[in-house]
Amino acid sequence: MTEKFPRFSDADRVLKELEGTPVATTVKKALRKAMTSQSCLADLGQAALLRDALRDLLNNSTPTVSDANSSIEMALLMQAILLYSRATATIGQYGERGAVKITDHLSSEELEDHNALIEIRNKALAHVYHNEPVSNEVWHSGKLFFVEIKKGGWLPAGYNSSINFHPQTFARLSRMLPVAREILMTNFHQHTTKLTDALNKEPLTQAIFERCTFDPISLFGSDEAVTRALNGIPEKTAFGYRATQPKID
Secondary structure, X not given: OOOOOOOEEOHHHHHHHHOOOOOOHHHHHHHHHHHHHHHHHHHHHHHHHHHHHHHHHHHHOXXXXXXXXXXXHHHHHXXXXXXXXXXXXXXOOOOOOOOOOOHHHOOHHHHHHHHHHHHXXXXXXXXXXXXXXXXXXXXXXXXXXXEEXXXXXXXXXXXXXXXXXXXXXXXXXXXXXXXXXXXXXXXXXXXXXXXXHHHHHOOOOHHHHHHOEEOHHHHXXXXXXXXXXXXHOOOOOOOOOOOOOOOOO
């Protein structure tokens, strides 16, 4: 364990130690709520990175249309929308994290953008509704047809087309990401305040926190990132996202 930083204790491991015990019921509830908010904020952070990558691609790409560029644009837009939806609207089944509902905090214009993004996620990205308009656009069209052949008879064939990059949807996403982040950040701080209050009323033993300590560099990736996180805690900005890759043998 590094000595240059204060000790860090893993809240998920703390919660697992408390699960199945009759103690600290308010603490456990507050922990779950705060962990959900934190995880949803991470989704929005990753979605913002994808939005920025797509914006850079659009600003720097040549006017030439190619299947490769089109596929990359669609992949970035699709994943960003899926992350936005997962954080703000997806209904989790038993055992899933779930989302933080934001619709009660949106203006009428923001709600229109939000609902359009969720409809696109549900009917154009996660599922296919052939030849039906989704948010005023037909995202997937397809046709199976027969072609007459010289030898006599007909052979079946097919053709499909779908929207890849959609400027209006990208604009909606760009407007909604900062709005959603502000709402979820407020939600997170509300739950961490409740967690602090619960810990003051039902203090946990020092031993639980000590058993769940971990090296912060393994989480944040570097000394500098740990320092930034520690400096951000008093200002309530100690959030980050770091992409990791599985090891390949």
